[in-house]
Amino acid sequence: MNFIKKSPWILHYDGSSCNGCDIEVLASLTPLYDVERFGIINTGNPKHADILLITGSVNEQNIPVVKQLYEQMAEPKAVVAVGICATSGGIFAECYNVVGGVDKVLSVDVYVPGCAARPEAVIDGVVKALGILEQKQKRMRKRKYR
Amino acid sequence: MFTFILRIIGIIILAPLAGGMLTGMDRVITARMQGRQGPPVLQPFYDVLKLLQKEPIEVNLMHRFYVYIALIFVIFTTVIMLTGGDILLAIFALTLGSIFFVLGGYASNSPYSLVGSERELLQMMAYEPMVLLTGIGLYYADNSFFIKDIVSAQAPAILSLPGIFLGLLFILTFKLRKSPFDLSMCHHGHQEIVQGITTEYSGRDLAVIEITHWYETVIALTLVFVFFATKAPVSYVFAVLACLLAYFLEIVIDNGFARVKWQLALDSSWIITGVLGTVNLIILSFFR
Numbered sequence: 001m002n003f004i005k006k007s008p009w010i011l012h013y014d015g016s017s018c019n020g021c022d023i024e025v026l027a028s029l030t031p032l033y034d035v036e037r038f039g040i041i042n043t044g045n046p047k048h049a050d051i052l053l054i055t056g057s058v059n060e061q062n063i064p065v066v067k068q069l070y071e072q073m074a075e076p077k078a079v080v081a082v083g084i085c086a087t088s089g090g091i092f093a094e095c096y097n098v099v100g101g102v103d104k105v106l107s108v109d110v111y112v113p114g115c116a117a118r119p120e121a122v123i124d125g126v127v128k129a130l131g132i133l134e135q136k137q138k139r140m141r142k143r144k145y146r
Numbered sequence: 147m148f149t150f151i152l153r154i155i156g157i158i159i160l161a162p163l164a165g166g167m168l169t170g171m172d173r174v175i176t177a178r179m180q181g182r183q184g185p186p187v188l189q190p191f192y193d194v195l196k197l198l199q200k201e202p203i204e205v206n207l208m209h210r211f212y213v214y215i216a217l218i219f220v221i222f223t224t225v226i227m228l229t230g231g232d233i234l235l236a237i238f239a240l241t242l243g244s245i246f247f248v249l250g251g252y253a254s255n256s257p258y259s260l261v262g263s264e265r266e267l268l269q270m271m272a273y274e275p276m277v278l279l280t281g282i283g284l285y286y287a288d289n290s291f292f293i294k295d296i297v298s299a300q301a302p303a304i305l306s307l308p309g310i311f312l313g314l315l316f317i318l319t320f321k322l323r324k325s326p327f328d329l330s331m332c333h334h335g336h337q338e339i340v341q342g343i344t345t346e347y348s349g350r351d352l353a354v355i356e357i358t359h360w361y362e363t364v365i366a367l368t369l370v371f372v373f374f375a376t377k378a379p380v381s382y383v384f385a386v387l388a389c390l391l392a393y394f395l396e397i398v399i400d401n402g403f404a405r406v407k408w409q410l411a412l413d414s415s416w417i418i419t420g421v422l423g424t425v426n427l428i429i430l431s432f433f434r
């Protein structure tokens with residue numbers, strides 16, 4: 001049985017977002033959307049997290065931060081890019097300091113479009129990531145028994 | 147002898163299951179209080195089973211060792227208490243378990259877990275006197291440190307120890323890691339020092355910490371149970387009801403208060419201990 005689907009813990013990192021997507025991410029914790037129904041917890045600690053949720057684009061200064069957060073997470077782990085900024089840089093793409101979407105630094109598993117991404121879309125993206133986590137876990141186990 | 151071993155195995159298996167169920171109910175009730183639907187009741191078990199399946203990350207050699215030692219001492223305490231053993235031994239074994247847990251926090255060298263460990267020590271300083279007074283008070287009431295004698299007394303201990311019981315309820319908030327006294331680590335995400343002592347733990351080690359907490363919940367509620375149980379079997383029903391009520395009260399308090407500073411936590415619990423605990427003991431000594 002794969003329990004990772006039943007209890008995905010999230011680490012939310014704000015790249016260089018305008019805060020619009022962050023508010024929507026937090027909105028999914030509110031009573032209206034209540035992601036804890038799915039066992040989702042916003043941990044704020046990479047060592048406990050299963051899913052890295054990044055809002056906003058990556059800029060020159062936070063490349064090492066994003067990389068380190070990802071490296072501190074235990075396998076299996078997934079990356080969800082929330083908002084068009086995290087996907088491609090969005091309206092900030094032309095800025096002198098912006099590198100682009102999260103996929104310039106990490107391999108992204110799920111892209112959630114929208115500016116700002118709606119809470120429904122954020123939750124949908126996380127649920128999509130669950131399937132990916134499950135596959136990753138299966139692969140992990142195979143590696144272990146080989 | 148054989149049934150005794152069977153009983154111990156039963157306690158070791160059933161106690162965390164009960165603790166986990168309580169935690170699950172806690173999360174559902176908390177969610178309902180906040181107007182949310184909340185996770186399934188079995189969510190804590192899903193969490194722990196997930197953590198067991200995750201990749202183990204080793205910070206250093208000693209780091210995880212302390213957590214396992216803490217678990218062993220907490221299991222030992224649970225077995226002593228539920229087989230009706232010596233309450234003093236139980237209290238000190240529990241303290242030893244907590245100390246090892248704190249050492250685990252210090253072992254990682256992360257600033258977050260250092261702050262968490264320090265606060266855990268302060269918390270222990272705050273609640274230990276009351277726990278000790280509970281043991282002493284129970285001895286005054288029933289002339290025995292053995293739980294099996296205390297729960298088979300004529301009258302429930304609460305009648306002679308109302309003050310001590312209230313004091314115990316106060317410090318249960320520390321033991322159950324509830325707001326306003328969840329300074330060292332807490333179950334809600336996003337607090338000011340993230341996850342305190344558990345910051346550097348992941349995977350299986352974190353699961354062990356969670357299971358340790360389930361045992362601790364059972365231990366804390368057993369202390370409540372002892373105050374209500376008497377020779378009559380009916381009293382056991384009341385005692386269990388009292389335990390559930392105490393737990394519910396803790397959930398209400400958890401949702402109603404913000405975390406306090408350690409100074410206030412320490413002062414308030416010592417004042418409560420000093421006033422309720424000692425006055426109760428002094429009055430009791432007049433009637434002996």
Ligand code: SF4
Nearest residue numbers: 018020083085115116
């Ligand atoms: S996608 Fe839109 S709302 Fe989200 S961070 Fe970018 S600009 Fe802001």
